[in-house]
Amino acid sequence: MLATIQHWVVWGMLVLGVFTLWGTLRKVNPYGRHLHQGQPGTLPARPAWLLFEAPQWFSFALTFWLTARSPSPPAITLFALWQAHYIHRAILYPLRMRESGKRFPLSGVIFGFVFNAANGFANGYAVAHAPHLAGTGWFDDARFRAGLAVAAAGWWINFQADSILIGLRGDGSSGYKIPYGGMFRYVSAANYFGEMVLWFGWALMSWTFAGLVFALFTVSNLLPRALSHHRWYREKFPDYPAERKAVIPLFL
Secondary structure (H helix, E strand, C coil), rough: HHHHHHHHHHHHHHHHHHHHHHHHHHHCCCCHHHHCCCCEEEHHHHHHHHHHHHHHHHHHHHHHHCCCCCCCHHHHHHHHHHHHHHHHHHHHHHHHHHCCEEEEEHHHHHHHHHHHHHHHHHHHHHHHHCCHCCCHHHCCCCCHHHHHHHHHHHHHHHHHHHHHHHHCCCCCCCCCCCCCCCCHHHHHHHHHHHHHHHHHHHHHHHCHHHHHHHHEEEEHHHHHEEEEEEHHHHHHHCCCHHHHHHHHCCCC
């Protein structure tokens, strides 16, 4: 029963990714710098972030531990890596944010909560039940090792970019500035680039369809937003570095 539900959840995420890409290429999601002033139906940014990201860690954890018959070391390792990322992303990062006065649409919180709960379930179930993750031999597989290296690089790029962005408001200001350093030398949306790399690394090291679909959904959600960020920076700052791409170094 759960296997059937997980199957359709993953395919639903894939279809949703297609519509998300189509929709966000036409109109950027209205949050952050793209939020319209005075927009109704919003929440303060910090509790909104805490709320909509939270299902990623508890949904994955509950699914994994309640359905796994005998978790193997590779599966437990993947569980630990997912939890480490989302404890940071869903709890520690929002607490680090300097978002005084910033708002987030309630509709985005609701959508994010539902999607993240479904995604945590889909990937938690996949890691708990994938046959190739049942034995320690997966640690020696080139896909696991390469995926781990890619995911670690993506996580570091994302963490460093977030830290740079947070540091821009270290003086107590609430406006936007040009970020420098790290992958911002090459792209406008270094944090998004890092996140996309992270989840393609996860898809490789877990070698599950759910992991691949999440990586593709991440691109469908973040790529159009990165392009919008890039246009916004160029319009707002006349001295914006001309050599920067939007999200993929030297390419896009």
